[in-house]
Amino acid sequence: MEYLPFLQAKKGNWTGEYVSHGIVDQRPWQTAATLAGMAQSAEERELAREAERLADHEVDQAFSQSLRQASLVKPQLNGRALALQQRVTELQATVKGDQARIAALTGSSGAKSGSTESKDTDLEVAKAQLGLDQNELADSIEDLSRESGDPRVKLQQELAARQAAVKKYYDSASKDEGQTAVSSAEQYKTLAQQAFAWWSHRKRSQLISQAKQLALADVAALTDDQARMKAEASQIAANVSATAALMPSSERVEQLQRLAAQQNIQNILNDRLGAQQQLVALYERWGKQVEIQNKIVIHLMLQSLAVIAAICVLTILAGWFVQVALERMFHERRQKQTLKTVLNLxxxxxxxxLVLLVIFGVPRQMPTILGLATAGLTLVFQDFILAFCGWFVLMGPNGIRVHDWVEIDGVGGEVVQLGLFRTWLLETGNWTANGHPTGRKVSFLNGYAIRGKYFNFSTVGQWMWDEININIPSETSVHPLIEKIYEASVQATEADAKMAQEEWKRVTHEEGSPQFSAMPSVNLRPAGSGVDVVVRYITRAGVRLETRNHLFETVIDLMRELNPRSGH
Known part of the structure; x- marks a missing residue:
């Protein structure tokens, strides 16, 4: 309350001292109007209306007191002020003459029927002259007030401005009675709303307490003014009684009039003092009403906190129940641990x-929130979305199936499981190695089918190129051996080569001979102890090891035939 602009000015005393916001102190009304705008419940609004009525009456009485006090001041006129006073007296006489002339013209025109046009014209001219003289009189009175320091004109202007502002305030004030304290508390559904209401009640209680202190200060000031006015009235009465025999009658009448005015001012002070005391009691009641509403809100907050505590306890109990149920239903450790983690989360x-719903409630901008949440989830789970879409690609004619031999991201192996989101391989190493499983089960998100690449070595016959490496000593005849090895390779893989060519032909939809051949090849590579012979041939994945062993046996027999003394 101390930061409100209208409370920064110092209160004026009973003599009509100017303050920064006017001659008359209007803080009681401004304080009541400010607090009335903060009232929430029906009980508060009723108290606010009563506070406005009392403050309005108190300020009106303050204006009346100031006007009466200003009328007691007899300014000393000299110079320009004396000339203005004479001008005002002349204009007052002129205005009275104009009024008498208008009355005469009005009476004569009403007494005689069928008045002439000239009389009507004279009446209009007289009224226009009266208006001009009255305006000049008002301007002269204002100039005289300014020159002589008479505050009555300023008081009248300030009073008119106040009456207009009060009328505008009441015209724009809401007529809604509002709900009772208990009913209005029902609108605080969430803990956040309840905490905000508690803070609002707390701040409003502080403001009401400060308004009460201001009213108490006004009561003290008015009490001092009342005591001072009584002393002055007693002094005037004593002077009149003591000098009644010696005082001229005109001066005695003036003193008695002043004494009557002082008594009227005392009556106004008594009225203002009573209004301020009623304001103090009313602010006291208002503060207690806000405390009651604050207790209701605190009760609601405790209920919300109890609900949050119950949710936390139920969440802990649910987690414990899940663990007990999993211990009884599942015995495999990894599966049980996975389910436990997922269910606990x-x-x-x-x-x-649920806790967030208790604190903040259901969001009002649900479409916007859902859109933002969807965008966020799409960004977070984009890999899983691609994996789900990739599953449809893998289910197509050019996809993969269980038991296919594939290579994904450089990892080769046999497909052991194909799910909606993941593909599991039993790793077997690269295709030129021995092909034995490594014992590792590798998992891939199915998104590789869309944004990556994969190799499927499993056509209808699961054809693949394989090779064997043979070291021939330097003393062995290389060329005859190579020819025999080539012939043996062709004989061993001839059937598979023809089948592979036919299948490749169907896959590529070519007429006639395909552009590539499935016939084996033999390559020579120099080695330190002789020559390395690399035999590359086509075979089926399922019989790759059998074909390799058969070729090794054939090569060993050929080497024995060509070099029987080697003992190999």
Missing amino acids: STQLVGLL
């Missing part, structure tokens, strides 16, 4: 969501 998220 789910129960905690549900509990957190």
Whole structure:
């Protein structure tokens, strides 16, 4: 309250001292009007209306007191002020003459029927002259007030401005009675709203307490003014009694009039003092009403906190129940641990969501929130969305199936499981190695089918290129051996090569001979102890090891035939 602009000015005393916001102190009304705008319940608004009525009456009486006090002051006129006083007296006489002339013209025109046009014209001219003289009189009175220091004109202007502002305030004030304290508290559904209401009640209680202190200060000031006015009235009465025989009659009449005016001012002070005392009592009641409403809100906050505590306890109990149920239903450790983690996280998220609903309630901008949440979830789960879409690609004619031999992101192996989101491979290493499983089960999100690449080595026959490496000592005849090895490779893989060519032909939809051949090839590579012979051939994935062993046996037999003394 101490930061409100209208409370920064110092209160004027009973003599009509000017303050920064006018001659008359209007803080009681401004304080009551400010607090009335903060009233919430029906009980508060009723108290606010009563405070406005009392403050309005108190300020009106303050204006009346100031006007009476100003009328007691007899300014000393000299110079220009004396000339203005004479001008005012002349204009007052002129205005009275204009009024008498208008009355005469009005009476004569009403007494005689069928008045002439000239008389009507004279009446209009007289009225216009009266208006001009009255305006000049008002301007002269204002100039005289300014020159002589008479505050009555300023008081009248300030009073008119106040009456206009008060009328505008009442015209724009809401006529809604509002709900009772208990009913209005029902609108605080969430903990956040209840905390905001508690803070609002607390601040309003402080403002009402400060308004009460201001009213008490006004009561003290008015009490001092009342005592001073009584002393002055007693002094005037004593002077009149003591000098009644010696005082001229005109001066005695003036003193008696002044004494009567002082008594009227005392009556006004008594009225103002009573109004301020009623304001103090009313602010006291208002503060107690706000405390009651604050207790209701605190009760609601405790209920919300109890609900949050219950949600937390239920979440903990649900997690414990899930663990007990999983211990009884599942015995495999990894599966049990996975389910336990997922279910615990789910129960905690549900509990957190319920707590947030208790604190903030259901969001009002649900479409916007859903849109933002959807965009956020899409960004977070974009890999899972691509994986789900990639599953449809893998289910197509050019996809992969369980038991296919594939290579994904440089990892080769046999497909052991194909789910909606993931593909699991039993790793077997690269295709030129021995092909034995490594014992590792590798998982890939199915998004590789859309934004990556994969190799499927499993056509209808699961054809693949394989190779063997043979070291031939330097003393062995290389060329005859190579020819025999080539012939043996062709004989061993001839059937598979023809089948592979036919299948590749169907896959590529080519007429005639395909552009590539499935016939084996033999390559030579120099080695330190002789020559390395690399035999590359086509075979089926399922019989790759059998074909390789058969070729090794054939090569060993050929080497024995060509070099029987080697003992190999």
